[in-house]
Amino acid sequence: MRCSIVTRLISATVLLSACADDGTGADDPLPPPPDGTGFQISMNITVPAGEEAWLCQVSRLPSPEYTAVNHVKSVQSDGVHHMDVMALAFAGVEIPVGTHECDALYRDYPQLMDDGLILYAAQQAEQEITLPPGTVASLPGSLLVMQEIHYVNTSPDPIEAFSKINIYEYDQPITNEIWGSAVRDVDMDIPPGESVQWTRCVMNDPIDLLFLSSHTHALARKVEVRLFDGHNVGEMIYENRDWATPALKDFGQQPLHVPAGQGFEFQCHYRNAGTETVHWGFSASDEMCQIALVYTPGVASRKCEAVETSDGLGVP
Numbered sequence: 001m002r003c004s005i006v007t008r009l010i011s012a013t014v015l016l017s018a019c020a021d022d023g024t025g026a027d028d029p030l031p032p033p034p035d036g037t038g039f040q041i042s043m044n045i046t047v048p049a050g051e052e053a054w055l056c057q058v059s060r061l062p063s064p065e066y067t068a069v070n071h072v073k074s075v076q077s078d079g080v081h082h083m084d085v086m087a088l089a090f091a092g093v094e095i096p097v098g099t100h101e102c103d104a105l106y107r108d109y110p111q112l113m114d115d116g117l118i119l120y121a122a123q124q125a126e127q128e129i130t131l132p133p134g135t136v137a138s139l140p141g142s143l144l145v146m147q148e149i150h151y152v153n154t155s156p157d158p159i160e161a162f163s164k165i166n167i168y169e170y171d172q173p174i175t176n177e178i179w180g181s182a183v184r185d186v187d188m189d190i191p192p193g194e195s196v197q198w199t200r201c202v203m204n205d206p207i208d209l210l211f212l213s214s215h216t217h218a219l220a221r222k223v224e225v226r227l228f229d230g231h232n233v234g235e236m237i238y239e240n241r242d243w244a245t246p247a248l249k250d251f252g253q254q255p256l257h258v259p260a261g262q263g264f265e266f267q268c269h270y271r272n273a274g275t276e277t278v279h280w281g282f283s284a285s286d287e288m289c290q291i292a293l294v295y296t297p298g299v300a301s302r303k304c305e306a307v308e309t310s311d312g313l314g315v316p
Contacts, residue, residue: 030075030164038168039063041085041145045161047153052284053161056102056148058088058095061139061167068136070170072120073128076163081150081244081284082215083163084121088144090300091115095146102148103282112146117300118180119145120165121292123215124245131210132253134175135296139167152284177298178210183266184290185309190219190270190278197270197289197311200228201304202263207295208255213248214240216268217287219278225266225291230307233265238291255296263304266291 032040039062047053061067076083088095093109106112119137131137151161183201190197214223223246225238237256240246258264268289272278278287293304 030073030166033166033168036169038067038069038166040164040166041147042162042164043083043147043149045149045151047151047159047161049153049156049158052150052152054102054148054150054282056100056105056146058097058100058144058146060097060142060144063139064141066141067139067167068170068174069139069167070131070133070136070172071129071168072165073168074120074122074163074165075126076122076149077151077159077161078125079151079153079159079244080123080125080161080163081152082121082123083147083149085119085165086112086116086146086148087119088112088116088146090117097144102150105146106282116146118182118292121213122163122165123213124248127248129211129248129250131178132176132255134173135178135210136170136174136176137178138298150282176296178294178296179298179300179302180292180294181303182290182292183264183304183306184288185306185311186280187309187311188280188287188289189311190272190287192272192275192277195270195272196267198265198267198309199289199306200233200263200265200308201306202228202230203258203260203302203304205299205302206257206259207293207297207302208257209293209295210251210255211248211292211294212238212251213292214238214246214266214268215288215290215292216243216246217284218243219270219272219287220289221269221271223266223268223289223291225264228263228265230261230263237264238266258295264291 227234
């Protein structure tokens, strides 16, 4: 759930804590987990009328101990373009604790794009995921994380936008761990009219796929993901027609096994009613075409490597 430098950032107030209050009081849409069962992280921003906000908050998870996580629940303001939480350790960067403009961070630390590990992401107002029994995400104690929220306020009034995530501890025997990655094409041009961008990728080692989602911006009419055996494109396993709140496909208790050398083709169908070509980027006026995968085993080196795109250009 990664962005560019072209967006105009505005001042905002942000809070990230073990039990941050979004100001809803008794009507809190997501109270934190009971003591001893987990913790909550949250982020609040004030977005002025007609502005676009993209802010990143660096902090440490409030739990000082290793946490095994099997269940996560989140709520956020309607209209949030995306929210995610990234572990910074894998990117090899030293970012001070505090609030930062995301465009500056991605400009100064480009390795965040490919090496930052996304722990959780949401594009819907409410989301809840539960991993198969015995399968967890492993979080080291006091892990340094970066939570980001991107919101475009098209209304004539300021908006108080928020995002809350409840992380629940798992106390049953552990048999497997998860990993996740994204596949994207950053060399894309969306001309006026209708067009399709597609990418094909194959796994460098076998996985069992648990979750699949997509991400585009407003020009996208739909995203389709099909199986790819390394030579031929096969069955469609995912479709999304709502760019603002893309579906999260949960393979449930029957993960999809993907052998090494096989993977996916994802197509993004666009309708550009303007007169100018639109390029890849993180601003709401730019475009994207990417998928996110969550799978087992929890091995960092396993990823879906792009082998071909519609425009023949390289993919990171």
